[in-house]
Amino acid sequence: MKKLIASLKWIDNNLLKILVIGSIFIIPLYPKKPFMPIEYTYISIRLEDFYVVLMSLVFFIQLLRKKIELNKRFFILFMLFWMAIGASLLMGYFVHKTIPHFNIGLLHSGRRVEYMILFFIAAVSIRTKKDFYQIISMLPIVITLACLYGIGQKFLGFPAWQTMNPAFARGMTLYLTPEARVSSTFAGHYDFAAYLVLTMPIILGLYFWKRKLAYFLIFILSLFLLVLTASRISYIAYIISIFSLLIFLKKPKQFLIVLVFTIAMTAFSSNLTSRFLKTFQVKQIFINDQTGNAIVPQKISSKDLPAGSFYVEIKKNGTDAATQQNADYLKNKILSDVREEASRSGKTLTSSEEAQMVATLSANLKPINTVVSDISFATRLQIEWPRAVNSFMKDPLFGTGPSSITESTDNDFLRWIGEFGAIGTGIFLFIIFSIAKFIFSKMKTLEKIERPLYWGFLFGIAALLINAAYIDVFEASKVAYTFWTICGLFIGSFLIEEQKTVKI
Structure with a gap:
């Protein structure tokens, strides 16, 4: 009986940590198969949404039991952003009449909350430094599995499920043609590429911290798959973030090695190089x-x-x-x-x-x-882009509301100002800035050997922001879930002393 009670206590104390580890695997690796379609849009409810609901339910129960405590400095910022979204929704539907279906606007608003709630769940799941390192060490495994599946798509005929148009989003099983770009388990090649450029600097940071060759090999594998996605903006984000990180960390040897691999793999991909060459043509x-x-x-x-x-x-x-x-x-x-x-x-x-x-x-x-x-x-x-700018000009403060400028704008910054106006956009960017500033300010408390991991995280944020100039990455569910989870983990690693738990 004592063993059973002890086991239940352990589960109670570590349930959020277990669920976060599960999300790190399930969200990126489970294919984008629709579970329940939603009227007036090709966005669907998926099984991963139910997993996030389960995580949120456990999170709120633990919060009510005072087993965990929210970090107020970030909670206030997040609440302000969610309130700004709500204001934009109401203005768009009732005042500007730019949201034809209120339930769709509500869905788009709720998605932002759903993505961002993982920040708090991940942050409070960290009770010790060991927890942080255990969870973050799962990331290379997930990336390896996603990359191997992508290789299977390219060379072995593994199926793909994408949402890049309404027909595909219904759950159509696809098989890539020789010239098609790899999407792995993601909604499209752009999403997979964005996931890679976010996580590759972190993998490189893990390599410099742990000095394990396996991490560097996973980084090279990720580079190979990034090239196979043929995403130009992600490739540019990779070049800027990775080589800036290596220069910043003063790693000339690794700089040259990565440069050689980058040149060789880029030359290998006629798809990527031809897309760059055709960006502008004399005709x-x-x-x-x-x-x-x-x-x-x-x-x-x-x-x-x-x-x-x-x-x-x-x-x-x-x-x-x-x-x-x-x-x-x-x-x-x-x-x-x-x-x-x-x-x-x-x-x-x-x-x-x-x-x-x-x-x-x-x-x-x-x-x-x-x-x-x-x-x-x-x-x-x-x-x-003109559609988003016109929405901003219609209401510079609140925009025309979530869902008012269709499912995509292919530029997150313009999408934010178009849908949420200056207020919502400003708060959102300030949240990201606050996360980066907090990590930077705490860096001096770390041992020198640990710092490359945290620098990798900061450069990963920069890479994703570069990516956001051409793709709606913060609305791509697998990327958004992962981004906010990783942010929560890194923030949580510094909040261990602030976490208050009730003794059992």
Whole structure:
């Protein structure tokens, strides 16, 4: 009986720690399969959401029992942000009428709370330094498993479940084509890449702290998978964060080794290098004098990143003349459009009628030499980012509310100011700044050998913020859950003396 009571006491004292360790494995590794669809959106409730609810339930019970205590300095900041979200939701729905379905706006608001609650759960799960090191040492194992699954996707035909469009988000099982980018167990390659750039500096910090070759090999494995994702913004975030970290820690030998591996693996990936090369292209395009619409002559292929319609004209003396190849492409495209339109209207055109219509439409098109961006960047510049800025201009203080500018903006900073305005955005960024400042201020209390791990965490935050300039990483569930959990763990490692527990 005494052994049973002792076991129950141990479980009671360590239940949150066990659940946090479980979340570190379950959230990144369980595929993005929908459990329950939600109307008016392709966001679904997933099994990982129930796990977070379980963690939250245990957390609040322990809080009521006074087994744990919230850290007030951060709780106030988080509450202010959640209140700002609530204010933006109410303003968007009742005042601006920019949120058509209140339940969807409430869902988007609740997601932020759900992600961020893990910060407090992780922080109070740390009762001793040993707890912190035990939990953080699980991270390399999870990263290894995620990377191995990604390799299986690329070379062995392992399935993928993605949410990059409404059809995929229903739970469609996918198998990657040779040119497809690796997503592992994540919603897409962008999310997986963001997860890697957040955790890779921490893995490098673990290597410098523990001096175990296994950690460095896991870092190299992560680099290989990062290259396979072919995410340009994550690659840039990796370059800036990792090499800055190595310079800061004064590790010239490791700097050269990592540089060699980076160059070799980048050269190995024609997908990544070709996407960088196609970010901006010098192309001749055609502009409609009457409408201003642009036609970009190109063959669309799943193997290539197509150009978008955002362009900067290259000024030349005289008039640009269409190349024969582009002129032929233009003629065929116009002819195809004419036939498609005639088919929709039930008309049958003669050859002479087709030729006349092609000649008439071609006469309005002027060839110009330009620098065009790829379609991904063009979509952001022409649609997503202006939409967010317009939302901010409508209400600079509160924005137009959560869910008001669709599921993605592909720039978290613009998404925040568009949905939450200056107030919500300012508080959110101040929370991240406060976490980084707190860690930095406590760094001097650590032994010198431990510091690289904490510096790795800070550089990981910087990498994720760089990533956020092109992707909504703080709204990507697996990345967001992991980010707030890791933040809570590192903060909790300094709050051990402040944690108050009731003796049993």
